[in-house]
Amino acid sequence: MTYPVNLSLSEAARRIAAGRLTAEALVSACLEKIQALEPEIRAWAHVDAKAALLRARQCDQQSARGGVHGIPFGAKDNIDSFDMPTEHGSIVYEGHRPAADASCVALARERGAILLGKTTTSEFAHVTPGATANPRDPARIPGISSSGSAAAVAAYMVPVAIGTQTGGSIIRPASYCGVIGYKATYGDFSLSGVKENTGSLDTLGFFVRDISDVAVFRAAMLGTQPTTCAEVSLADLRIGFCRTPFWDQAEDSLRSQLETAVSHLSSGKARVRDITLGEDAVQFVEALRSISAFEFSRALAHERIHHGNRLSAALRSGRMHDGLNCSYEKYVEACGIAEKFRGDLDCMSADCDVLVTPACTGEAPVGPPAKESPVFNTIWTGSHRPAVSLPVFAGPSGLPMGLQVVGHRHQDEKLIECAAAILRALG
Amino acid sequence: MTYPVNLSLSEAARRIAAGRLTAEALVSACLEKIQALEPEIRAWAHVDAKAALLRARQCDQQSARGGVHGIPFGAKDNIDSFDMPTEHGSIVYEGHRPAADASCVALARERGAILLGKTTTSEFAHVTPGATANPRDPARIPGISSSGSAAAVAAYMVPVAIGTQTGGSIIRPASYCGVIGYKATYGDFSLSGVKENTGSLDTLGFFVRDISDVAVFRAAMLGTQPTTCAEVSLADLRIGFCRTPFWDQAEDSLRSQLETAVSHLSSGKARVRDITLGEDAVQFVEALRSISAFEFSRALAHERIHHGNRLSAALRSGRMHDGLNCSYEKYVEACGIAEKFRGDLDCMSADCDVLVTPACTGEAPVGPPAKESPVFNTIWTGSHRPAVSLPVFAGPSGLPMGLQVVGHRHQDEKLIECAAAILRALG
Numbered sequence: 119m120t121y122p123v124n125l126s127l128s129e130a131a132r133r134i135a136a137g138r139l140t141a142e143a144l145v146s147a148c149l150e151k152i153q154a155l156e157p158e159i160r161a162w163a164h165v166d167a168k169a170a171l172l173r174a175r176q177c178d179q180q181s182a183r184g185g186v187h188g189i190p191f192g193a194k195d196n197i198d199s200f201d202m203p204t205e206h207g208s209i210v211y212e213g214h215r216p217a218a219d220a221s222c223v224a225l226a227r228e229r230g231a232i233l234l235g236k237t238t239t240s241e242f243a244h245v246t247p248g249a250t251a252n253p254r255d256p257a258r259i260p261g262i263s264s265s266g267s268a269a270a271v272a273a274y275m276v277p278v279a280i281g282t283q284t285g286g287s288i289i290r291p292a293s294y295c296g297v298i299g300y301k302a303t304y305g306d307f308s309l310s311g312v313k314e315n316t317g318s319l320d321t322l323g324f325f326v327r328d329i330s331d332v333a334v335f336r337a338a339m340l341g342t343q344p345t346t347c348a349e350v351s352l353a354d355l356r357i358g359f360c361r362t363p364f365w366d367q368a369e370d371s372l373r374s375q376l377e378t379a380v381s382h383l384s385s386g387k388a389r390v391r392d393i394t395l396g397e398d399a400v401q402f403v404e405a406l407r408s409i410s411a412f413e414f415s416r417a418l419a420h421e422r423i424h425h426g427n428r429l430s431a432a433l434r435s436g437r438m439h440d441g442l443n444c445s446y447e448k449y450v451e452a453c454g455i456a457e458k459f460r461g462d463l464d465c466m467s468a469d470c471d472v473l474v475t476p477a478c479t480g481e482a483p484v485g486p487p488a489k490e491s492p493v494f495n496t497i498w499t500g501s502h503r504p505a506v507s508l509p510v511f512a513g514p515s516g517l518p519m520g521l522q523v524v525g526h527r528h529q530d531e532k533l534i535e536c537a538a539a540i541l542r543a544l545g
Numbered sequence: 546m547t548y549p550v551n552l553s554l555s556e557a558a559r560r561i562a563a564g565r566l567t568a569e570a571l572v573s574a575c576l577e578k579i580q581a582l583e584p585e586i587r588a589w590a591h592v593d594a595k596a597a598l599l600r601a602r603q604c605d606q607q608s609a610r611g612g613v614h615g616i617p618f619g620a621k622d623n624i625d626s627f628d629m630p631t632e633h634g635s636i637v638y639e640g641h642r643p644a645a646d647a648s649c650v651a652l653a654r655e656r657g658a659i660l661l662g663k664t665t666t667s668e669f670a671h672v673t674p675g676a677t678a679n680p681r682d683p684a685r686i687p688g689i690s691s692s693g694s695a696a697a698v699a700a701y702m703v704p705v706a707i708g709t710q711t712g713g714s715i716i717r718p719a720s721y722c723g724v725i726g727y728k729a730t731y732g733d734f735s736l737s738g739v740k741e742n743t744g745s746l747d748t749l750g751f752f753v754r755d756i757s758d759v760a761v762f763r764a765a766m767l768g769t770q771p772t773t774c775a776e777v778s779l780a781d782l783r784i785g786f787c788r789t790p791f792w793d794q795a796e797d798s799l800r801s802q803l804e805t806a807v808s809h810l811s812s813g814k815a816r817v818r819d820i821t822l823g824e825d826a827v828q829f830v831e832a833l834r835s836i837s838a839f840e841f842s843r844a845l846a847h848e849r850i851h852h853g854n855r856l857s858a859a860l861r862s863g864r865m866h867d868g869l870n871c872s873y874e875k876y877v878e879a880c881g882i883a884e885k886f887r888g889d890l891d892c893m894s895a896d897c898d899v900l901v902t903p904a905c906t907g908e909a910p911v912g913p914p915a916k917e918s919p920v921f922n923t924i925w926t927g928s929h930r931p932a933v934s935l936p937v938f939a940g941p942s943g944l945p946m947g948l949q950v951v952g953h954r955h956q957d958e959k960l961i962e963c964a965a966a967i968l969r970a971l972g
Contacts, residue, residue, distance in 0.1 A: 420645035
């Protein structure tokens with residue numbers, strides 16, 4: 119019998135529904151895994167073992183409803199929980215206890231999912247990292263800022279963990295840690311109870327280890343009826359291969375493996391064409407930087423004014439400083455550039471079901487500190503499109519690198535179906 | 546000498562900066578006014594007189610910086626304050642004390658504005674009203690949901706008070722109470738620390754009694770440098786007169802006065818043309834209803850799940866019920882309709898500086914309970930445009946009714962300049 123922590127979310131849920139696994143056994147196994155690995159990985163800001171076990175036993179008393187019933191999950195610590203601290207990766211919020219669950223947590227719990235704990239986040243989901251190590255190589259970073267959620271899933275501590283992405287904070291950690299990362303269409307998941315970083319870019323998503331888990335947990339977080347994704351044939355796929363203007367920043371190994379993968383998809387009868395982005399994409403990314411700086415410096419006004427000396431220097435001197443020095447006129451100009459690019463990209467890629475593109479520049483760097491770049495993520499976050507990172511490549515050090523699949527806005531289910539087809543073809 | 550409470554924000558700020566008025570005198574006068582009228586008007590959920598006076602004396606010790614230095618303000622009670630309760634108009638949040646100020650409160654305070662207290666809101670800024678009476682006629686409603694803020698400014702309790710609008714919650718109360726209401730371009734003011742109602746529609750704004758106050762307080766809330774609005778000539782204005790497809794729902798008196806006003810603007814050399822909205826505007830408003838229901842029912846998931854019996858029946862059986870029964874497909878379809886209409890409206894009105902349209906259907910109705918409609922507001926909230934209500938009309942009972950001026954997105958300053966020109970012409 120497979121050890122419970124090794125089960126995917128969907129398989130665990132099926133076994134719980136069929137009476138072949140108890141939620142208590144699954145939660146216990148996850149807690150044991152956390153106990154064993156947490157000293158090295160440090161993926162959690164807070165774990166409530168007792169409450170999780172109690173809730174698991176309650177779930178086992180109820181008739182299992184399938185979906186996510188009895189499934190333990192983690193939530194990034196910038197997402198409110200009414201019964202656990204929510205510290206936003208900052209000493210400013212030490213011991214802070216919100217009044218309510220964030221929408222996504224409340225909805226997942228309503229379906230029977232069990233919040234095991236809160237996963238580490240960088241300070242206010244910005245650049246100053248938490249203490250989490252990469253489970254694939256603890257000398258390397260797990261990625262920023264949803265580092266704890268990515269690491270917890272990669273280390274088999276939990277089958278699913280929620281994260282947020284403003285730049286590349288889901289897709290990049292997923293790529294570095296070798297798990298599947300999913301960032302939803304902007305606006306689909308309610309941000310109620312999620313600490314604002316950049317209101318017009320912040321997007322929820324999560325990490326899992328099996329592509330079939332994405333649609334299941336998405337329905338739970340969205341409060342919609344679970345659906346079964348269709349199995350689409352590679353031959354029915356119209357794929358846009360988008361190297362982006364930042365292609366040269368990707369490591370050789372990633373570029374060559376992605377080219378090979380695309381050839382493989384093409385020879386598998388998928389219709390593939392190049393999507394070439396020009397200078398306007400570079401301007402778009404630059405505009406997103408202004409938007410993020412302007413909004414971030416306002417969203418964290420209270421923290422800057424009342425707790426300035428408890429914020430990291432990187433936060434104060436970086437995006438916050440830039441934002442306070444960004445004029446409204448420049449912000450509005452940036453909003454205009456962003457809106458135009460979104461529309462142009464929609465037109466340009468209308469005949470593609472999905473785009474494939476790098477999820478990151480390469481393997482997880484050694485650190486922290488580490489220099490890393492969200493160039494392959496901000497375009498898609500800024501264009502409000504759903505994206506999935508698939509752990510299909512391995513770098514020179516044998517560490518995972520992701521292939522990113524990007525869908526059209528509000529076509530998240532189609533994206534998931536296409537990503538599954540690509541994964542089958544390359545897996 | 547004018548009694549301090551009768552001063553506009555700008556005039557009070559000028560006097561404070563010139564040493565002709567102290568913040569303490571102004572705050573004291575506002576507190577006296579509140580003490581005198583609050584038993585009848587009930588505009589406040591919480592007032593902290595002691596803290597406000599202390600802060601006023603501190604302001605008086607500092608060199609006055611102009612702008613909003615020493616100016617008392619109110620904030621709707623769905624907006625977080627770290628040193629006062631924030632109860633969202635619901636017994637669920639009785640005594641709730643947030644960890645931080647909302648962005649807009651923090652930024653206004655940073656410029657020296659003094660938070661006098663929290664103004665009443667309907668339950669979660671939805672339909673179940675607070676206890677506030679209309680200062681123009683206490684037998685009538687002040688409008689929903691930023692009722693307390695509108696009434697507090699109309700009753701001269703405070704020169705400015707912040708509100709939120711998801712349907713018509715600023716413009717309508719402003720119209721009913723006979724003050725100036727300003728709703729910003731969607732997204733400009735950070736919603737950090739504002740309780741989510743409908744994430745893709747919620748917009749901040751405020752109430753004042755003088756048009757010259759709008760740009761001043763806007764700069765404070767936005768964290769930008771104060772600017773001086775230009776005085777534009779009526780002859781330079783290109784005005785679109787938009788009756789909307791809901792024209793027949795406006796009372797005769799309002800319609801005829803608006804027609805007369807438009808003729809007057811036209812004879813004053815403003816270039817006026819009709820903007821006719823068709824069936825697509827009706828569909829747009831219908832789509833906004835689906836969007837709001839879907840998002841609202843998710844934003845308040847925690848409250849529904851944990852405190853369902855402490856929510857009003859109107860909230861549960863109305864928008865929340867509709868939202869839980871709205872499929873994702875219907876929501877996405879509605880998002881598509883909304884996005885298309887926004888673009889079409891931009892094209893259709895590109896040659897107009899502003900649109901003029903009713904702010905409400907007529908005078909404030911007797912109540913509560915009262916039947917009233919946001920039909921003249923949701924179009925503009927949903928199109929993410931800035932809007933101002935000007936108290937220039939009087940209904941059959943002698944009560945105020947507003948003329949609404951609508952600008953283009955991110956052209957809030959231009960809107961304010963145009964609204965000032967219209968006010969001068971009609972005033």
